[in-house]
Amino acid sequence: MLKKSYYLIIIIIISSVLAGCGDGSSGDSEAKGDNVNDSKWAEIQETGELVVGTSGTLFAASYYPKGSDKLTGYDAEVIREIAKRLELNVKFEIIGIDGLLAAVNSNRIDVAINDIEITDERKKKFSFSEPYKYSFTSMIVRSEDLSGIKTLEDLKGKKAGGGATTVFSDIARHFGAEVKTYSNVANDVYLQDVANGRTDTVINDYYLQKLALKAITKFDIKIHPDLKFHPTEQGIVVHKDANKLMKKMNEALQEMREDGTLAKLSKKFYGGEDVSKKPEAQVREIEGLDL
Template sequence: MKKQLMFVVSLAFVFILAACGSTDGDDQAKETTTWDKVQEEGEIVVGTSGTLVATSYYPKDSDKLSGYDVEVMRAIGEKLGVDVKFQEMGFDALFAAMNSGRIDAAINDIEVTDKRKEKYAFTTPYKYSYTTLVVREDGLSGIETLDDLEGKKAGGAATSVFSDIARHYDAEVITYDNATNDVYLRDVDNGRTDVIINDYYLSKLGINAFPQFDLVLHPDIKVHPTKQAILLEQEDSELQKKMNEALKELQEDGTLTELSKKFFLGEDASKQPEGEITEIEGIES
């Protein structure tokens, strides 16, 4: 009887030790976060395209990556006390890189949508905008309303919301592998594609940067209000909190406004645009 009792007590003790060990292991695992890694290494690895004029690009005669998003990220790095290391890749590749842990964050005019929030976390927005169309000046590429997109060819990234809009109106999406703005614009100009559906600020900057193309922003189409933010892994709540605190400071001290005006022809994209912007029913946002 004593042997049985000793066995039961010993077995219970083993379970208690196992439970304690499991709890300690779980706590240790939970304590190791992306923010911990960033602090330890003194560096945050950020994915971006390097090909998007005004947002993430190489200015003429410069070998240093710059743009609104790039400089916002550098300003955040300064607030956090860490270096920012950029890895350049196509827009569609940013999400795969985040999934694999290759990067700690991504910034590339990434729109915040409910669908993306199911898989990822976002900081508070650092940019507000809406969607417009880049079309040929002569006849507006035959597009008077969004319904006229049917059968047209729209240049864009495969996984962007802008391409979702194109498909929603039965346009054919022509995708590119991290192409620069001039490639997209040239194809509309020469008729290979008919339209680029994209962010207002980026579209305006693109047309302004390449005046050799006979292109305009559509005068009557102003739709789909957007918010852009930094993409993070869903469990990175601590890094998200730190970045949000930095962004709040950058908004309050005027840094975001200053950077926006520098890259967006004097316009402040860090605040919500004025005027009526039409929502598009049926587009997941």
């Protein structure tokens, strides 16, 4: 895979986040019990390898630093640590955000991790780990006039840059915006389009947008100062039937939370911020948004 420059690898998570914020539990209640399906877990144990899908272009979750061909980032290091505690090796598969869930469903990969938001709709088809990240949603707008957006309702008739299948694009459409879709492109493409008026905004995770603007300063844009909305929880995705694998990963995550590993990794990649705990900001819930 081609190495990514620091300034070209930051892509706004349109995920998933990866919404309709999840309840913080596994997508399958049996994953916490003793009578769990162990076929996937047995397969992984036999190979000694956990196959992980991620985009590799999402700073600070999953990216290639300048001059390096080793994948890193908060998500990448979280899953590496989980695998280490489960005595497994990790094999990363680089897949665009819109293809990650399909890859889990087809068993091309064992798990997906890429700032993917836990939603009720997604939990019908997949299992999610306990959250390893908590956040909320914000939007990048032009500095001069906030792109004509004072409230979320002002999104009607505006153009929002985003991924085709992400929660953030669903939010934009919910308020009447037209979504201009992108594939697995770097963040500077999104930001440039807002700055030059090709789009009006990019809706995404607050922490990711904050880091993006810190890294790319050549455009006259900023995070909207007044709009904080849609609280989110991000989790690791596995196949709906991989109950024992999920149970094992949740146990490892709990250990990492208790011994401070999650907080340490978060602060390393998010500029000293601890995204492993819920933010204290006042965040607007969006009514009538079916995710």
